[in-house]
Amino acid sequence: MxxxxxxxxxxxxxxxxxxxxxxxxAALGDLFSALLSAVFGAAVLLLLNVAIRKEAAKGKMVLYDxxxxxxxxxxxxxxxxxxxxxxxxxxxxxxxxxxxxxxQQLANIFNALLPGTGLALAILVLAYYxxxxxxxxxxxxxx
Amino acid sequence: xxxxxxxxxxxxxxxxxxxxLARRVGVTRQTIIAIESGKxxxxxxxxxxxxxxxxxKIEDLFEYREFEEGE
Numbered sequence: 001m002x003x004x005x006x007x008x009x010x011x012x013x014x015x016x017x018x019x020x021x022x023x024x025x026a027a028l029g030d031l032f033s034a035l036l037s038a039v040f041g042a043a044v045l046l047l048l049n050v051a052i053r054k055e056a057a058k059g060k061m062v063l064y065d066x067x068x069x070x071x072x073x074x075x076x077x078x079x080x081x082x083x084x085x086x087x088x089x090x091x092x093x094x095x096x097x098x099x100x101x102x103x104q105q106l107a108n109i110f111n112a113l114l115p116g117t118g119l120a121l122a123i124l125v126l127a128y129y130x131x132x133x134x135x136x137x138x139x140x141x142x143x
Numbered sequence: 144x145x146x147x148x149x150x151x152x153x154x155x156x157x158x159x160x161x162x163x164l165a166r167r168v169g170v171t172r173q174t175i176i177a178i179e180s181g182k183x184x185x186x187x188x189x190x191x192x193x194x195x196x197x198x199x200k201i202e203d204l205f206e207y208r209e210f211e212e213g214e
Contacts, residue, residue, distance in 0.1 A: 060166070062165065062166075062169055062170055062171050063171075064171075065169070065170040065171050065174050066170070066174075066185070066186055066188075066189060067170065067171070067173070067174040067177060067183050067185075068171070068174075136173075136177075139182075140181065140182050140183065140184065141177075141182070141183050141184070142183075142184040143183065143184055143185045143186035143189060
């Protein structure tokens with residue numbers, strides 16, 4: 001039980017570190033290092049996942065059950081809708097600011113944000129985790 | 144409409160921990176906690192497994208109420 005908790009901690013730490021390294025390298029414009037960090041991070045995550053599954057099998061412990069899959073499904077759906085809504089708002093904002101509010105500065109800011117597909121991914125991941133916490137802690141779910 | 148369960152009561156009667164019950168029906172302890180607190184409504188399959196764990200009928204464990212009190 002103690003070992004599996006440690007492995008879970010390492011797993012989440014690896015996700016955070018991988019995100020930090022990929023984000024930092026991408027921000028510096030070093031795409032090769034960002035890609036390398038992503039590949040290395042994915043390999044570490046895969047290995048940790050295998051170790052967690054093995055440890056759980058040893059102790060005949062259930063890692064994922066119907067509630068987990070139900071919450072994951074609902075969170076994924078909510079996160080997708082939230083991301084699409086935000087992206088639509090981001091796409092509409094420059095047009096609104098340029099034509100309705102007539103603020104070129106605002107339009108430029110939103111235009112600069114537009115090519116950020118990485119930003120969309122970050123929103124999706126954040127929305128997913130927010131939805132996961134929401135469904136598992138505050139909202140009733142049906143199986 | 145609501146579905147209430149007597150899982151905590153049956154577990155206490157059988158002196159079973161949440162961990163033991165979770166292992167017996169093949170779910171995580173968090174799921175048992177969520178069912179007991181009414182935050183998770185289990186699937187029919189899991190409801191049958193839970194009833195079987197206590198050797199009772201499913202309707203002994205789960206109670207369907209058309210209207211809440213005060214509704």
